[in-house]
Amino acid sequence: MRTRWKTAVGVLLTGIMLFPVYWMVNVSFTRDQDMRKSPPDLFPVHGTLAGYRTVLDEQLPYLGTSLVVGLGTVLLTVALAAPAGYALAKLRPRGGGVLSFLLLAAQMIPGIIMAMGFYAIYLQLDLLQSVPGLIVADSTLAVPFAVLIFTAFMSGIPGELLQAARTDGAGPLRTFWSVVLPMSRNAVVTVSLFAFLWSWSDFVLASTLVNGGAHEPITLGIYHYIGNNNQEWNAIMATAVVASLPAAVILVLAQRYVAAGVTAGAVKD
Amino acid sequence: MSATLQKSDHRATLGGPAPTAPRRRPTSQQWAAWAFLTPVTLYLVLFYAYPLYRNLDLSLRNYTVRSFVQGDAPFTGLANYRTVLDDPTFAPALLHTVVFTAVCLVFQYALGLALAVFFNQHFRLSATLRALFLVPWLLPLIVSASTWSWMLNSESGIVNALLSAVGVDPVNWLTSPDWSLTSVIIANIWIGVPFNLVVLYSGLQSIPTSLYEAAALDGANAWQRFWRITFPLLRPVSAITLLLGLVYTLKVFDIIWIMTKGGPADSSTTFATWSYQLGFGNLVPAFGPGAAVGNLLVVAALVFGLIYVRVQRKQALS
Numbered sequence: 364m365r366t367r368w369k370t371a372v373g374v375l376l377t378g379i380m381l382f383p384v385y386w387m388v389n390v391s392f393t394r395d396q397d398m399r400k401s402p403p404d405l406f407p408v409h410g411t412l413a414g415y416r417t418v419l420d421e422q423l424p425y426l427g428t429s430l431v432v433g434l435g436t437v438l439l440t441v442a443l444a445a446p447a448g449y450a451l452a453k454l455r456p457r458g459g460g461v462l463s464f465l466l467l468a469a470q471m472i473p474g475i476i477m478a479m480g481f482y483a484i485y486l487q488l489d490l491l492q493s494v495p496g497l498i499v500a501d502s503t504l505a506v507p508f509a510v511l512i513f514t515a516f517m518s519g520i521p522g523e524l525l526q527a528a529r530t531d532g533a534g535p536l537r538t539f540w541s542v543v544l545p546m547s548r549n550a551v552v553t554v555s556l557f558a559f560l561w562s563w564s565d566f567v568l569a570s571t572l573v574n575g576g577a578h579e580p581i582t583l584g585i586y587h588y589i590g591n592n593n594q595e596w597n598a599i600m601a602t603a604v605v606a607s608l609p610a611a612v613i614l615v616l617a618q619r620y621v622a623a624g625v626t627a628g629a630v631k632d
Numbered sequence: 633m634s635a636t637l638q639k640s641d642h643r644a645t646l647g648g649p650a651p652t653a654p655r656r657r658p659t660s661q662q663w664a665a666w667a668f669l670t671p672v673t674l675y676l677v678l679f680y681a682y683p684l685y686r687n688l689d690l691s692l693r694n695y696t697v698r699s700f701v702q703g704d705a706p707f708t709g710l711a712n713y714r715t716v717l718d719d720p721t722f723a724p725a726l727l728h729t730v731v732f733t734a735v736c737l738v739f740q741y742a743l744g745l746a747l748a749v750f751f752n753q754h755f756r757l758s759a760t761l762r763a764l765f766l767v768p769w770l771l772p773l774i775v776s777a778s779t780w781s782w783m784l785n786s787e788s789g790i791v792n793a794l795l796s797a798v799g800v801d802p803v804n805w806l807t808s809p810d811w812s813l814t815s816v817i818i819a820n821i822w823i824g825v826p827f828n829l830v831v832l833y834s835g836l837q838s839i840p841t842s843l844y845e846a847a848a849l850d851g852a853n854a855w856q857r858f859w860r861i862t863f864p865l866l867r868p869v870s871a872i873t874l875l876l877g878l879v880y881t882l883k884v885f886d887i888i889w890i891m892t893k894g895g896p897a898d899s900s901t902t903f904a905t906w907s908y909q910l911g912f913g914n915l916v917p918a919f920g921p922g923a924a925v926g927n928l929l930v931v932a933a934l935v936f937g938l939i940y941v942r943v944q945r946k947q948a949l950s
Contacts, residue, residue: 383776402793471879474885476927607772
């Protein structure tokens with residue numbers, strides 16, 4: 364009986380916490396003429412899909428860019444971080460501690476500073492408003508974190524296994540590719556999900572590096588909507604709902620992988 | 633290695649993995665190790681160190697749009713920093729940064745801790761509901777910021793509608809200088825609570841239940857058990873949570889910029905938004921002063937970051 368009461372409180376608290384999310388969905392279905400109604404409708408009684416139609420008409424290129432940038436960021440992040448994690452976890456490099464420390468410090472640099480530095484560099488290299496440029500910049504959001512995750516995961520791979528590979532004549536590269544990487548599938552998935560999510564959500568780097576270009580991500584799509592004094596809040600909120608989908612998918616899918624990542628050294632499937 | 637997964641502005645790790653240093657380090661293995669580390673090392677130099685250096689360089693020269701492209705701006709030493717210090721925006725920006733950071737930290741931590749203790753009671757659905765609490769933390773910041781903007785809209789926002797339902801006058805949340813800072817603080821607390829909940833919850837898992845059972849036998853009530861057991865034993869985790877939160881709240885930019893652009897009349901300007909405003913927000917960009925403000929922020933973040941690392945190391949040793 365007491366636990367049922369606690370469940371009720373828990374549901375209530377969760378409801379309050381998630382109210383803004385509900386409100387976003389509600390407004391995305393609201394008709395233009397009901398948007399300024401006072402008090403606002405708590406449910407989309409006269410629901411409309413007009414907002415979503417606008418998204419289909421206007422926002423698809425932005426979504427496509429975000430998808431490309433997100434996938435590019437994932438590839439670059441994994442390619443850089445997985446070997447580094449292997450070396451830090453298993454090859455005992457001299458100076459590895461210093462490198463780990465620098466990676467930790469790198470995470471603390473404010474995004475706005477990185478944006479300004481990248482802007483200065485890209486201006487000279489003529490890389491502003493380019494998709495590869497944004498991919499490289501976005502990867503800075505994920506690489507330090509990814510190295511730390513890979514190191515933690517790969518530390519849990521039994522040393523005897525790597526020893527056995529060596530006895531069979533496999534060099535470090537072969538061992539990494541054929542033993543360590545396949546065993547680290549969970550780490551690869553976890554890192555990929557978060558690298559994708561952060562690059563998908565990035566606003567600072569996009570707004571400094573690709574603003575006004577031919578290929579802008581969805582975060583700028585929403586920002587332009589708001590900035591233009593656009594009054595079609597159903598379209599804005601519908602775009603926001605669509606932009607939230609990767610987060611929703613990760614919440615469902617990553618549960619398992621995040622849990623696996625948190626349980627230290629759990630490399631076994 | 634718990635609670636390693638934190639989102640963009642709350643990202644880092646507890647218990648950073650420092651592989652224990654062995655005695656035997658074969659030379660061939662050293663070569664292999666650094667071959668694997670070379671890409672990421674080059675990457676750190678090119679895409680962290682170099683942008684930071686460029687930023688420092690920006691702050692020490694008198695850049696205009698022209699010299700920005702040509703790269704021949706005259707060296708002016710600390711002139712940009714003096715400009716920034718003398719700017720009438722400096723004092724308000726400093727005050728807002730301190731208030732924003734402090735208020736966000738206190739509320740995020742207190743709410744996160746209360747929720748962590750609540751969810752630690754393992755009732756039906758508690759795991760599912762705890763997972764749902766992560767939603768605000770996973771959403772793109774522009775989504776959260778624009779949703780809050782509309783909720784706080786003076787005429788048509790749901791918040792003012794609720795206020796008027798209980799007989800309170802409407803508040804100009806985003807358009808009044810008296811309320812804009814409060815508005816962005818509310819939105820940022822909403823985003824930060826899940827992070828505190830996750831980390832503190834994982835901290836609660838390591839407190840042995842036998843302690844609570846013993847205390848209950850001794851007749852301690854729930855309130856006493858919290859203040860005598862939970863809170864003191866959670867202190868290491870609390871310190872880490874607050875320090876990380878501090879570093880990440882200092883650099884909050886997206887929320888404030890999207891909701892208020894630091895206005896009206898600089899009433900919600902922090903160092904992060906001021907820096908962006910100077911560099912990119914005006915028709916005539918002031919790259920030098922913008923970079924100078926940014927570098928002050930870097931120094932602050934790194935100071936607290938170093939304290940964080942020290943605390944973490946000390947905890948790992950003990």
